[in-house]
Amino acid sequence: MSGERQGDGAAMRCGVVALAGRPNVGKSSLVNALLRARAAIVSPKPQTTRNAIRCIYNDERAQIVFTDTPGLHRPRDRLGRSLTDAAEDAFAEADAVCWLVEAGDRRLRDEDAEVLRALSVVSRPIVLVVNKADAHDPGGALELYGSRLPFAGRIAVSARRGRNLDALIDLLLPLLPEGTPWYDPDILIDGTERFMASEVIRGRVLALLRDEVPHCVAVEIDEYKSPEEYPERKRLYIRASLIVETAGQKAILIGAGGAMLKRIGETARLELEELTGHPVYLDLWVKVSPHWRQSEPVLRRLGL
Ligand SMILES: Nc1nc2c(ncn2[C@@H]2O[C@H](COP(=O)(O)OP(=O)(O)OP(=O)(O)O)[C@@H](O)[C@H]2O)c(=O)[nH]1
């Protein structure tokens, strides 16, 4: 396919780049920094990302679909298995893969070995990206990982400080096919509004709750009515359930006198209003579904 010509006669590069890496290395942060938007949930807790999310980067030379994937780890339950499967499928479908590691890494962990195993069967070019170069000198990590695979490139960046991101794009461009953009440049994420809404709510749960609790929470959108479907209300109406595994988790999520659920709801509502540009009525419920992370039907219903 012949590419769309730009002013200087060079063709546009259009392709898919999957981000690989163990949990918490900053894959979602990097996507957000590249898109200059809050497209994907970021949190200090591992296994934040649960789906392969296609986030769309545009500039005058390229349209790159970055697939943010769940961090690879040794799965402990069906949810974990579905996360790692989603990541591995995304590597297989990409034109190129970025392996993200951290500048402070000094030894190969089990989770890195998992990533290495998954990437060793990928036939597409792989770029080593050493993130968090603001916090540590990346030299040690470049040495530790640099010869593990026949990399098409190696680069140190900081998603947090936005350092070296243009250089990363420059490195990726020649690895992508020439072509015509697939997505309208206004589109940030290839996902439904319902999915985005559920991620906003889950992001608030991750930000507000500690320890293991957020990992036991799934968000299901039960009803989503746009202001056009609800003209008399002139609001976006969202009814969502926070699904937990035990009554104890439900109590934590609701909090004393309902305070925690109220905070989750209020902060999520503000973020949803900013995202959609509509006033939002958010109706949040908490439901107990024992062992949902082990339940095939529930995982399927949640799109996991
Ligand atoms: N110092 C520093 N911290 C960063 C940088 N990028 C990300 N972080 C932090 O690293 C933590 C994890 O970031 P995420 O972007 O959620 O990591 P992830 O790889 O998407 O994690 P999973 O979705 O769990 O696989 C967060 O606390 C970020 O603020 C960076 O460039 N420098």
Ligand SMILES: [Mg+2]
């Ligand atoms: Mg993530």
